[in-house]
Amino acid sequence: MAWEEVTGRDSSFLIDIFLFTNVTTCFFFTDITRILGLKKVIMSAATLMTVGCFLRSGVPLVGNLPVYQVQVLGTMLVGAAQPFFQCSPPQLSATWFGNKERALATAVAINFNQVGIATAFLVGGAMVATVGRDSVAGLSQDFNQYFGVISLLSLAVTAATLLLFQERPPSPPSASAAEHFQRDDTEHSRPLDLKHFLTYPKTAVDLLTTKGFGMPLAAFVASIGVTNVVSAFTKETLNRGGLVDDRLIDFAGAGFQMAIVLGGIFVGGYVDRTKKFKQVTLACLSMTLGLLILLGIGFGYDIDLPHWLVLTALLGLGATAGPVQPINAELAVEVTYPSDENAVEATQQLAGNLFSALLVPVCHLASKFDFEIWSIGPDEDMRGDTVVLILLVVSTIIYYRHFDAPLKRNMLDQRPSDVDDEFEMAVLSPLIIENIETVEEGDTVDNIKTKM
Secondary structure, three states: OHHHHHHOOOHHHHHHHHHHHHHHHHHHHHHHHHHHOHHHHHHHHHHHHHHHHHHHHOOOOOOOOOOHHHHHHHHHHHHHHOHHHHOOHHHHHHHHOOOOOHHHHHHHHHHOHHHHHHHHHHHHHHHHHHOOOOOHHHHHHHHHHHHHHHHHHHHHHHHHHHHHOOOOOOOOOOHHHHHHHHHHHHHHHOOOOHHHOOOHHHHHHHHHOOOOOHHHHHHHHHHHHHHHHHHHOHHHHHHHOOOOOHHHHHHHHHHHHHHHHHHHHHHHHHHHHHOOHHHHHHHHHHHHHHHHHHHHHHOOOOOOOOHHHHHHHHHHHHHHHOOHHHHHHHHHHHHHOOOOHHHHHHHHHHHHHHHHHHHHHHHHHHOOOEEEOOOOOOOOEEEHHHHHHHHHHHHHHHHHOOOOOOOHHHHHHOOOOOOOOHHHHHHHHHHHHHOOOOOOOOOOHHHHHHHO
């Protein structure tokens, strides 16, 4: 590969460094954000990310890459910054958007990470493939240009963040946001006590024992596992399906990532209107299962499916598997309310990333095996990596069907008919949460207190 030619090192080492730093930072993200507030940590993380990008690229668009040790340091800084963007979307949605907007906002924020991956498919491959094919020095300059573009884009985004990012809106968009604002104000008014700094491990244990949390966690992990495996082996699997044109494969890879984004926007908006988290998730997982079976047949040895069908199925897989993550990030916040949204998402990201780190090599090994399947035509077979993903999705569907937990935050946001102020509603929130099973939409304050 080009990277090994330039550095003399295996690129998997930098990936491992990035993932290790990312996972480590996840453990501290919740407490850092709780103490400092989201604005300070997002601004700091954006700055850290930009510094890391420049350490990886050197002076943008000029000369060669910096020495390998500097690139390792830059990778560590980028890895340390990423959890602050990955884990904060549910809090951003809860802070800035109302009850009928949060799933869509979370879908955009979480899945927009795929735009960067899509850009890597289109821009990275083209830049590295065209400039320096004839020498290591040329490849080094090519990587410098590609990483330099990333550094300059990161600088622009960071500048916008420093100028425009705000902690919260002037007034809360919902009763749950008002209650959250009050908790934040109380937390930030206390003197800093380092003895209560690392609270996340206990919070994570509490979340894992909360009724209803396991199902959205499993769906989130399954979704991120499927999309990560497909992203990691796009070229290899499409080659097995008969597609060998590198440029077409780059476009297909980018299309898969954009399908995740667009699918999340469409499905997230629907869930906002209906609150049908369980039904929509099961529908998405079921369609994902069907498309995996179709692609598994196409990626086997025995049957050559039309290229248009393979590409359409790949895009469909992104559009159905991708939305499961943000939908279930929001569902997890709903069922664990009033737990910290950041802790909820950090737990899901940790589980998803650690599981993916195990799943990718397992699928790589399984892809070497071939299984004959039922006869629906002359001969059909399926490679082992697809079988692993199918078993993952099937087991998730079976487990998820048992979900039965109240949407606590949604119930709080269904304001009593005689309460006009979000902060007044926040005062009632502890009573509503304790008696969530008995509160009905349209109840007056007197009705609620009578039931309690």
